[in-house]
Amino acid sequence: MTGRRGEKPPHESRSAIESSPHVERATAPPPGPLQPFHLPEVRAGALPNGLALRSMERGQVPLVSARLVLAAGEISVPRERAGLAVLTGDSLQGGTARRSGVQLAEALESLGSALRVSVGWEAMSVEFTCLAERLDEMLSLLAEVVREPSFPDEEVERIRRQRLATIHQRRMEPDERADDELDRAIFAPDHPFHRSLAGTAEAVGSLGAADARTYAAASYGAAGGGFVLVGDIPRERVVELGERHFGEWLPNRSGAYPSFEAPASERRVVIVNRPGSVQSELRIGLPGPSRGHPDEVPLRVANLALGGSFTSRLNLSLRERHGFTYGARSGFAFRKRGGLFSISTAVQTDVTVAALGETMEVFRRFVEEGPSPVEMERSRDYLAGVFPLRMESTSQLADRLAELVIYGLPHDYHHRYRDEIRGVQIEGARAAVLAHLDPATCAVVLVGDADRIASGVSELGLGPLEVLDA
């Protein structure tokens, strides 16, 4: 310490505390008695047209949250139309048979809410959270939007320009560009995950209102979809609301969920040259298993120790030991069919090569050794303990129920989750790591100043290097 000055430093008055019979400062206090967390049961059912019903009764706050999940994800869209599901979803609020887009926005917002449309690889979700007393009116609007969208030409054209601007922006945001290049490096060109979820400029540039109408007519419907409600709503009312708003809705003619060959991966190193960058965005990745794969839970536990928490190996090394970065993490994206594992960080340009070398070293060592017994214990404790914090709000609960529909999970999935986490043994976690993570085949992507990093990266000998223009 440097010299002290001013008032008496507080730590010199420690004797007062040590004499207190109540405070033992030297070690962390033991936890109090565990208070059990009770997750209300999931009520499951279905309408005759095939629409699944999933609800949870929860009366602590005067809010309700609803999700209408549709089997209309980007996965089924062919490459030459990449971005069509997203464009159609974004255009959904352009108007209905009964009102214009402006009238729709005014009606929703006067109820204090809005519809959020989100389109993912496997599904689309239209959702809202509102005051409980406004549920019926909000559901009427949601049903109107999904069942009677008008896709006016000028609205779809407006959204199309916005989508194109967003795709353009993704190329120039270093973090998003790195994510997108990693997908391209990992997955073969004929695999949907090769492209960004946002689609391609070429494909979106060729789409129009007629495409959106056709796509919605074919893909929006009850089959494969689900209606989710969380709030102070008795079971009978959920069924009644489902029937009233979606009972007459016809099944869409959506086909089976597509299947893809597991992509063959070979080590590639890609640098996207972004001259003048003060940092390099770094990604390392591999194809990963699907949601619901028997190794999913062991991998979640193991990943926590590698890069899934602040105290993970990657963050402690790159941030807390070396000061190379503001943060480093790793994680799996478990999708309905196939997925991906990635390590992400952003490091100062002048330490990029050292940081990449260190990241690979930490990754290799982790795969070789597997998580330690202490790491296993910490990871299980964290994932099981933090579970109630992920189930706090009405909207979070609705998201969890929507996952049941999207991934076809059993409705007691979340109720069993903590036991599954606690049941993961170290042998199982190590075997899962070895089975799914092979550092020798991973793709490496850097977005940064190629003049300053390319030769050093090349000398690491991680694989054939390709430098792309930003």
Add this chain to the structure above:
Amino acid sequence: MRLRGSSIALTTETRKLENGLTVVLAPDRATPIVAVNLWYGVGSRNENVGRTGFAHLFEHMMFQGSEHVPKGHHFQLVEQAGGTVNASTWFDRTNYFETLPAHHLDLALWLESDRMGWLLPAMDQEKLDNQRDVVRNERQQRYDNQPYGDWDERMHALVFPHDHPYHHSVIGSMQDLARASLSDVEEFFRTYYRPNNAVLTLAGDFDPDSAFARVERYFGELPRGREPPPVPGKPELEPWIGRVSPARVTGQVPLPRVYLGARIPSFADPSYYAADMASSVLAAGRASRLYRRLVREQRIARDVVAFSLPLVTGRSLLACWITGFPGGDPDELEGALVRELEGLVDVRSEEIERVLALAETAHLRGLEHLSTRADHLSMQQMLFGDASRVNTEVDRLRAVTAEDVRAFAEAVLVPENRAVLTYVPGEVT
């Protein structure tokens, strides 16, 4: 959490320790979770010229261990308990927070009290150098390497004069940080990290008397400090910025974007809510003016944003921005944005109603999360000495009339009170 009429009725209680630590208790037994939130009355506004960024660097040092907690253990212990933990530094305050299963409340109290009382024995040069590198990377990642990343730093410099504490950004200058020493850490700690300069809020599943007794046990023996010195510089400000030249940045941005900032009344001034209402009329939701006119009708903007900041030192900031399309004309964007600001003089009461309905739901949704709830309570307690103002926050917005917004637009959103900052794609200049 219940509603009383259309207002929220959270039960809160404020007590004080003898050393001056203010304790807010907001029990809610619905879920076995507790949020612990600690506001210290210090932020970037307390930094002197040549010392910018220090409050935030100090926040990082608070995670480097304390006498009884080795480096890294703060995060590790909370994570192992199944909790989450973080902190943030802002202009007027620094907050530290943990959310964890309720039976681990003592752990959070022990960790927070240990660094409030025994931080300094754990400080060393290596930790300071390491965290300075981490912060340099934070700045690069969030400001320097990110398109538009430095907009708020540039905007604050335009809206607040050199001698005002909001002139410089929270992240600060890396040249200034290079000079930071361990003795600065020590002095900052002694000056600001005292129980009498802090509010500790607990929200969630606990018995208030038992929880307060435990707070007293962990924090009670920490010595009171002197009153912190006044905020440096001149917090008092003219209501208008005055004429400032528009700033134009050409660089690595994908799309043209125009930012506009205006000085507005402080969050502590009741007329702040007219400014807040005005920003929501402009850009909250798809029925808002900017979205409707610039995105939907004129189609010159891809997205629109407007908000007011709850700052209390002298005056605050209303900021808005609109993003154009590739090849879009920034002058056209600026002209359209200014027209909408000036057009607020014809605001209608339906627009006010719409904003209120949205604000009511948003406020409730925020309070559903114990962590957000605890942070709101700490804020109301520290800034206004009354945590229960959380229950009436929407009421203050509800008191704003269309006439108030008109008067605000006429008096505040004038040409003499606009700072314009434009980003244009192109070669870096």
